[in-house]
Amino acid sequence: MLPLLRAWRQRALILALTRRELQARYRNGVLGYFWSLVNPLLLLLVYATVFRLVFKPRADVHPYSLFLFSGVLTWGFVSSALLDAAETFRANGPLLRKTTVAPEVFPAVAVGARLSHLLLALPVLAAAILVAGILGAVRPSLEALAFPAVVFLLTLAVFGIALAVSSLAVHFGDVRDLVANLLTLAFFLTPILYPIDSVPDRFRPWLRANPFATFFAAIHDSAFFFRPIPAADWLWMTGTALVCLGVGAAIFERLRDSIAEEA
Amino acid sequence: MSETSASRAVVVDHVTKLYRRYGRKHTVGTLKSALLAGRARHSLSPDSAVPALVDVSFQVDPGETLGIVGPNGSGKSTLLKLLAGIVRPTQGSVTVEGRLGALLELGAGFHPEISGRENIEINGLLLGLTRRQIAQRFDEIVRFAELEEFLDAPLKTYSSGMAVRLGFSIAAHSDPDVLLVDEVLAVGDERFAHRCLEKFAEFERAGKTLLLVSHDLALVAEHCRRALWLDGGRLLADGPAAETVARYRERVAQEEGKGRLEEGERRGDAETRGRGEGIGSGAATIEQVRLLDGAGKPAGRVRSGEAARLEMEVDAPSPLSDFVFGFALTTVAGSVVFGTNTDLEGFQPAQFAGRAVVGLEIPSLTLAPGVYCVDTAIHARDGAPYDYRRDVLRFEVTADRGTAGVWSPPRRWSFGGAIRWKT
Numbered sequence: 267m268l269p270l271l272r273a274w275r276q277r278a279l280i281l282a283l284t285r286r287e288l289q290a291r292y293r294n295g296v297l298g299y300f301w302s303l304v305n306p307l308l309l310l311l312v313y314a315t316v317f318r319l320v321f322k323p324r325a326d327v328h329p330y331s332l333f334l335f336s337g338v339l340t341w342g343f344v345s346s347a348l349l350d351a352a353e354t355f356r357a358n359g360p361l362l363r364k365t366t367v368a369p370e371v372f373p374a375v376a377v378g379a380r381l382s383h384l385l386l387a388l389p390v391l392a393a394a395i396l397v398a399g400i401l402g403a404v405r406p407s408l409e410a411l412a413f414p415a416v417v418f419l420l421t422l423a424v425f426g427i428a429l430a431v432s433s434l435a436v437h438f439g440d441v442r443d444l445v446a447n448l449l450t451l452a453f454f455l456t457p458i459l460y461p462i463d464s465v466p467d468r469f470r471p472w473l474r475a476n477p478f479a480t481f482f483a484a485i486h487d488s489a490f491f492f493r494p495i496p497a498a499d500w501l502w503m504t505g506t507a508l509v510c511l512g513v514g515a516a517i518f519e520r521l522r523d524s525i526a527e528e529a
Numbered sequence: 530m531s532e533t534s535a536s537r538a539v540v541v542d543h544v545t546k547l548y549r550r551y552g553r554k555h556t557v558g559t560l561k562s563a564l565l566a567g568r569a570r571h572s573l574s575p576d577s578a579v580p581a582l583v584d585v586s587f588q589v590d591p592g593e594t595l596g597i598v599g600p601n602g603s604g605k606s607t608l609l610k611l612l613a614g615i616v617r618p619t620q621g622s623v624t625v626e627g628r629l630g631a632l633l634e635l636g637a638g639f640h641p642e643i644s645g646r647e648n649i650e651i652n653g654l655l656l657g658l659t660r661r662q663i664a665q666r667f668d669e670i671v672r673f674a675e676l677e678e679f680l681d682a683p684l685k686t687y688s689s690g691m692a693v694r695l696g697f698s699i700a701a702h703s704d705p706d707v708l709l710v711d712e713v714l715a716v717g718d719e720r721f722a723h724r725c726l727e728k729f730a731e732f733e734r735a736g737k738t739l740l741l742v743s744h745d746l747a748l749v750a751e752h753c754r755r756a757l758w759l760d761g762g763r764l765l766a767d768g769p770a771a772e773t774v775a776r777y778r779e780r781v782a783q784e785e786g787k788g789r790l791e792e793g794e795r796r797g798d799a800e801t802r803g804r805g806e807g808i809g810s811g812a813a814t815i816e817q818v819r820l821l822d823g824a825g826k827p828a829g830r831v832r833s834g835e836a837a838r839l840e841m842e843v844d845a846p847s848p849l850s851d852f853v854f855g856f857a858l859t860t861v862a863g864s865v866v867f868g869t870n871t872d873l874e875g876f877q878p879a880q881f882a883g884r885a886v887v888g889l890e891i892p893s894l895t896l897a898p899g900v901y902c903v904d905t906a907i908h909a910r911d912g913a914p915y916d917y918r919r920d921v922l923r924f925e926v927t928a929d930r931g932t933a934g935v936w937s938p939p940r941r942w943s944f945g946g947a948i949r950w951k952t
Contacts, residue, residue, distance in 0.1 A: 279654040286651055290642040364637035365655050366613050366629065438560035526615045527548060 269429055269515045269522070273370040280371055284378035302383055303390060306342050310335055313459065327461055327490070329403045335391055336489035337458035337482050340417065343384040344424055344478065345449045350376035351428035352435040352442040355525055362526045369525045370518070373432040377425045384417070395489070405492065412488040412495055419507045420481045426510030433521040436528045457482045477506045537626065538707050538738040539589040539612065544621035546607055546762075547578035581607040582762045584621070591626075591706070592736040594729070596753030596770050598746060598777050604762040605742045609633060609709045612740065627706025627738075630656060634711070636696030641685035645676055648684050649699055656703040666702045673724075674698035694721055701728045707738045719927075726752060747923045750774040751829035771817050775921050782920055809914035813849060813881065813907045816842040818921045820903070833928040833937050837894040841887050841905050848882035852915070856889050857904040858896075859920075866901065866935045872910055897937040898928040 273280065292298035314331035327333040354372040355362060362369060399406045435441035455476050457465070462483040465473055473479045480502045484495045582604045589595050597605050610616045611623050613631035638655045639648050649670055653663035671677055674694040676687075684692060700708075710729075729752060732739055743749050749756050749770055756773035758766035760780075766773045822828035823836035831837045839856050855870030869889075871878075903922040908914040928937060944950075 278660055279651075282651050282654050286640055286643055286647065289647065290640060360634070361638050361655070363610075363615065364631075364634040366615060366631050366657070367638075367655050434560060440559040444560060523617050526610075 267512070267515055269370045269518045270511065272368045273374045276368050276371050276374075279367065280374045280378060283371065283375045284382060287375065287379040288382055299386065303387055306339050306387060307390075309342070310338055313338060317459065326464075329398060332394060332398050332404065333461070333486070333490050334459065335394055336413070336485050339384060339387055339391060340420070340482070340485055341453060341456070341458050343380050344420070345453070346383075347377045347380035347424050348428060348431055348445055348449060349442065350380060351432040352445050354432050355436050369433075369522060370429070373428040373518075374425065376432070377421065377428050381417075381421055391489070404490070407492040409492045409494055410488055413485065416481060416484045416488060416495070416503065419503045420478075422507040423477060423481070423503075423510040426507070426512070426514030429511075429514035429518040433518045433525060436525050437521065452476060452478060455479070457486065461486055474502070477510065480506065536590070537588045537624075538591040538593070539587075539626070539740070540622075540624040541585055541587050541608075541612070542622045542624075544582055544585045544611060544618045544623060545580065546582040546604075546611060546616065547619040548581050548607075578619075580762050582611070582618075582759075585759075585762075585764045586621075587757060587764065587767055589738055589740065591738055592733065593755060594733050594739045594741065594753045596749035596756035596773075597740065597742045597759060598744075598749055598756055598774060599759035599765075600781075603759040605759055606633070606711055607762075608759065609711050609740065609742060612707075612709055625707050628657070628704070629707050629709070630700060630703045630705025631709045632697070632700040632711065633709065635693045635700075639684055639692060639696065642683055644683055645680045645687070645695060649695070652696070652699045653703065656700060657705075658703055662704075666704075670695075670698045670702045673701065690718060690721070697721075697725055697728075701725075701732075705737070707740070708732065709740050711742045712744060746774045746778065747829040747925070750922065751827060769817070771819060771922075775818070775918070778920055779918065809906075809908070809916040811916065812847070813843060813845040813852060813915040815905055815907060815916045815918055815921070816844055816884075818842075818903060818905050818918070820922060820924045828924070830925045830927055831894055833898060833926050834893055834895055834939065837891050839889045839891070839903065842884065843881075843887055843907060844884050845881045848880055849915075850878060850880055851909045852878045852881045853906075853908050853910055854887045855904075855906040855908070857906075859902045859904060860935060861900050861902060861923075863902075866896065868904075870906070878910070893939075894926065895936060895938050896926045897932045897935050898926050899935070900925050 291302065310331065313334050317334075318330055351373045354376045355369070358372050361367060362372075395404065395406050395410065398404045431441060431445055455473065456478045457473070462470070462473065462479065480499050484499050484503060487493050487495045487499075585604075585608065597608065599605050607616070609631065610633070611618055612625055613629065613633065614623075614625075615631075615633075636652070638652055640651070643651075649667065650660070650663055653666075653670075654660070658666075671680060674691075674697075676691060676695055679687060679691065687695070726748075729739055729741075741749065741753060753770040755768065756766075756770040757764060758773050758777045766776050818839070818841045819827050820829070820831070821838040821840060822831055825838070828837075841854070841856075843854070845852070853870050853872040855868065855872075857868030858866045860866060900923055902920040903924070904917075904919045905921055906914060906917040908917065
């Protein structure tokens with residue numbers, strides 16, 4: 267758990283570096299912010315079009331584009347954070363070799379910057395829900411307020427995985443490719459394009475073995491169905507977050523000393 | 530000897546550092562192959578090691594300024610990284626008391642797209658300052674770097690000199706108890722280098738500890754009290770800076786000489802022989818050589834036309850009645866600019882026993898700007914050397930205007946007739 271403690275001690279630096287990442291990206295002000303939304307919106311448009319016009323959408327998830335929105339947005343955070351984590355030590359090699367900064371800072375910044383992008387896109391999601399509500403397509407309720415809590419637990423899990431991925435990537439050249447492929451696979455094995463209820467009963471326990479599945483089921487519960495997240499799911503998510511943090515921190519700690527030498 | 534290690538600023542105790550080479554890392558180190566072969570653990574264990582430091586021990590007292598010299602690849606930077614905690618010793622231990630500041634690269638962590646102001650904050654945090662400390666020292670940092678007007682411009686619009694000034698200013702104001710500096714004065718103009726040195730002196734007066742890695746031997750000899758000489762990862766010398774630097778120079782000269790000698794022998798060229806670096810019977814020895822400026826302070830730099838004094842501390846373990854002291858100045862390329870000795874100037878030797886100081890005062894050093902080397906010698910009147918040291922000290926002569934050659938006498942132009950100058 268030492269890496270977590272060190273990351274916490276360096277929170278001022280992590281915040282400053284995260285802000286720097288955002289500033290460097292958003293230096294064109296409003297236009298920069300707009301461009302950061304283009305990617306998820308475009309993706310959403312593609313999914314919504316393909317799945318409505320090409321495949322038959324399911325009647326139980328209507329409007330389908332709103333259903334997709336929260337999951338696709340959140341998955342964008344998960345996958346980009348982990349891909350960034352796989353490259354962060356290579357990208358920050360000079361800083362690691364030439365300053366006394368704790369290496370935990372870098373995966374934390376990778377996750378923090380991508381989380382910020384997600385949070386910045388949330389007003390758009392909220393607006394979409396509101397518009398759909400006004401049009402009578404969905405009936406939003408206060409259950410949507412559970413969404414930030416789910417994102418919080420998911421962020422802890424992602425940070426744990428990012429610790430493992432970033433430190434392993436220093437030693438193994440193929441970790442980034444491996445992560446990219448696993449993420450593609452996980453995208454389809456996670457209820458993002460479909461609700462978890464539509465998975466046949468006998469496969470559902472297997473699906474739950476995917477650490478992300480419950481998080482996305484909970485995201486749909488809160489931000490689309492506006493129904494309470496089952497207590498078992500809260501427990502499962504908390505447990506998953508703690509296990510990811512524990513295992514990630516242990517791997518990181520084991521490899522920590524060689525990061526500055528090998529990066 | 531009675532001092533305990535608790536009063537030391539830095540303790541390096543039998544430190545060995547091996548840089549590890551991991552399994553087939555340089556070809557294709559993949560997690561897939563490691564997992565498939567069921568040898569992930571093995572792949573994470575080093576299978577060969579390159580020693581960067583071997584059994585190095587030394588201690589530094591608070592308030593000491595320690596220079597570290599040695600050729601490239603001798604382990605100097607590894608030593609600083611160990612002290613900074615960036616890498617860990619393979620064996621032995623490293624202890625640093627107090628707040629540590631590491632200036633291993635000026636402006637490491639600068640981001641080109643954001644403003645100087647924001648870079649100051651991030652760099653300060655990287656150096657371990659809190660936000661409040663950065664806010665308090667902000668104006669001072671900016672003033673020292675002389676960047677008031679450019680504070681809100683993105684860093685990519687700065688010249689490299691400006692970025693260097695900013696980097697140094699932040700580090701200098703991070704107020705560490707122990708500051709590690711790696712060869713950062715090589716960049717930046719002379720004025721800036723001078724201000725850095727002033728800052729170091731201020732640092733020393735404040736009782737802070739400074740460890741300075743530099744290839745600028747004159748700088749180490751002038752500004753450090755003590756110096757370490759590392760070579761091939763081993764500590765070859767630890768002592769007064771001038772002495773360590775002299776020994777290191779001697780070695781470099783010997784190796785160069787050896788190289789030339791071999792080259793000369795191959796070419797059958799006798800000219801390169803007999804340069805006589807650090808040779809002699811040892812009946813008398815040169816302990817230390819220094820250059821003092823007009824104010825009598827040791828200097829690495831003298832202004833053209835000002836007074837200078839060359840001094841050598843000498844020692845004759847048993848009394849001598851036949852002895853000559855000599856000084857010579859040469860260019861870096863090796864041509865003699867000036868040379869004299871007590872015999873040429875009519876001194877008749879009577880007795881030389883024990884320690885003594887020989888000084889040569891030059892009321893006006895009318896040399897052209899450039900770097901010069903000092904050779905010193907003690908020898909018998911028939912020329913048999915007791916101790917002959919070539920290039921034992923280098924110094925720089927500065928002037929407002931450059932001139933050609935080595936001599937820069939006091940002078941005046943005059944023009945008669947049909948010549949006019951723009952005024």
